[in-house]
Amino acid sequence: MFDSLRKKNSEPTVLSDMLSKQRRYDSLVRALHTDIYRYAYWLCGEKQVAEDITQETFLRAWRALDSLKDDKAAKAWLITILRRENARRFERKQFDYSDVEQEHLEDVFSSTNEDQTEQYWLRKQIAKLDVEYREPLLLQLIGGFSGDEIANMLELNRNTVMTRLFRARNQLKEALETTEAKGAVHG
Incomplete structure (x- = not known):
């Protein structure tokens, strides 16, 4: 019962x-x-x-x-x-991608609209970063995570994450400056 x-x-x-x-x-x-x-x-x-x-x-x-x-x-x-x-x-x-196939894959995102062109350029530059720099940057930019949170997710020291974020931003800044310098010469 x-x-x-x-x-x-x-x-x-x-x-x-x-x-x-x-x-x-x-x-x-x-x-x-x-x-x-x-x-x-x-x-x-x-x-x-x-x-x-x-x-x-x-x-x-x-x-x-x-x-x-x-x-x-x-x-x-x-x-x-x-x-x-x-x-x-x-x-x-x-x-097993050849260089030509990679360029074709990247060109899929191109557009004539200025905002989309800038987004395409930024996306392409971020994609060129080494994974060790790209991943923490995306977690911060897209995910909105703090350095401590990223360190926990990637199982890294917080200082390592902050260094990688700094280097990623510097690499993007250098790419932008190089692009702007080329634009000034060709413009």
């Missing part, structure tokens, strides 16, 4: 726990999907791949949702999942 009573009492708890998890997950997706997709797109530069990585990130997040103890850390948690998923993509495939 007590077993059947206990069983009836536990069923609503399981159902309410599942509903609670679903609500929490839905809130997470609504709040952060755009940011996660934007970061994925910056990492890979291809809409379809970014969508796939984003979807896989949220699927993995659903499976591990109980491990997220602090909802304030959800964005950093999802970015970490996304970075790992993006790395898995390279483990699964061996790429």
Whole structure:
């Protein structure tokens, strides 16, 4: 008799726990999907791949949702999942691009609109940065993370992250100055 009573009492708890998890997950997706997709797109530069990585990130997040103890850390948690998923993509495939193919891939983003041209130029310059500089810069610019948060995500010392951010910005500044100097000569 007590077993059947206990069983009836536990069923609503399981159902309410599942509903609670679903609500929490839905809130997470609504709040952060755009940011996660934007970061994925910056990492890979291809809409379809970014969508796939984003979807896989949220699927993995659903499976591990109980491990997220602090909802304030959800964005950093999802970015970490996304970075790992993006790395898995390279483990699964061996790429063999020629220089011509790379130029063609980059030209897909070109546009005649001045704002889009500037965005294209900036995106191209960021893509030229070494990964060790590009990744912290994107986490700061796109993700809005602090140096401490980036250090935790990348498992680096905060000073190392700050140095890499400084060097990334300097490299972009030098590229801009070089472009402006060429423009002045050709202009």
